[in-house]
Amino acid sequence: MMGFRGPVQYIHHQANTMTMMEVANSNSPRDPDHPHNWSRLKKLSFIAIVSAKIFVVSFASSVFGSGAESLAEEYNASKTVVLLGVALFVAGFALGPLFFGPISEVVGHRPPMVIGCILCAILQIPLALAKSMVGILVCRFLAGVSGSAVLGVGTGMVAELYGPVPRAVALGFSASMINVGSTVAPVAGAYIVERYGWRWTAWVTLLMFVALEPFAFFALHESSPKQILVAKAKRIRAKGNTANLDITRTEVDNGHGHSLGQFFARHLSKPIRLFYKEPILIILTVHLTFVYGTLYLAYQLVPLAFQRRGWSVPASTLPFIAMTLGTLSAPCVTTIFTLTWYKRRFLKRGGTTVPEDRLYPMIAGAAILPVALLWFGWSMSTHWFCQVLAGYFIGVSVLLIFLTGIIYMVDVYYDCANSAVSIHVAFRSVFAATFSLWTGPLYERLGVEHMSSVLAGVAAALLPFPIIFLIYGGRIRSWSRFDNLKN
Structure with missing residues (x-):
């Protein structure tokens, strides 16, 4: 865990007699600038604005799909071509984090978040006004690239605020917005398109971004302890007339004074170096990518299943409400688990813990998912409520x-969490971008029942991995150069 040493008062009163090396590496657990010591209101407002931005970007990723039929009719294009608008947005999620994640560990978390949100918001304007299918697809891809800054950086920002116990609660809430946003979008989008047309899916997204910015201006602070130290060192250097002193260790770690080639080798390549050297990260990415792709497939599977029951297109999206309730229930489960069993174990060990203690909710979810998928697929002939209830358990x-996978990932790779999450988001997004394209024809061939069975089989095959991590995770982490506890 990142820790600061030395009395903060010493920095304030004797900065002129200290070297910049000492200034940048001496601080206190009582330092009010450290994110752990922010006031409760400051922390909660920060988490709220980051979570809201995650929600809006996730909403933007899938709301476009609601207008696929009207868009295809307007431009005389196939539905597959139109759905590229969803796929390219998610493909943008794959490219952006490889840049935004490691850069945020160098320049701080706030700049990539702010720049990414502004660009994503601006791109909604040409999207809404576009006159060609090519223009629409280009805008969607660029919006995905810029919006990915929120997904690649947001998790790390929230993780900086707390110690092990409350961190899981905060991460559970903010990370759940990824799925809540993309689950709410089809329901809202169906009614937006029916009443106002597909272009208003972009206008509504823009309005959501604009509504957040006044709050973000006041609530979105820099949360990187490294960057807080660098800013403090620069202020002290300016006041103490010590500008000629050597660059600080923290600034060197952040890449100042390095050539472009050295900077790339050290920082921009870090996510890739992490991925191919870390078996935990590889397996987590495979598992989380599958469940993420399953959720995106549900945006097609659920409406089609209920349209087979004779429901209208807008009404067929209403079962997403049950799935959304499921996605909202899961953070409650992880919170209760964290504040009861996990906290007792944490205190029993004298205030220490291991990442594997987080995995029990993940194991429970991995056991429920194949059952819920089979339940959903093979309840087509029963009352509609039975299938809706299955959708709830899919969401849970x-x-x-x-959530548990992301929290476990952050615990294992805490000091380079943004790089770990970024490479995970990149691979997850590449898969999700193509998942709905190749599974659509497969669904038409297999039907709801057999497609759900295929997904359930894959989910069952992935079930052993969190159990293996629970038993052997410590040994696997001992091989790592990036494991936080080892370092």
């Missing part, structure tokens, strides 16, 4: 796997 299980 997907989020239990997803």
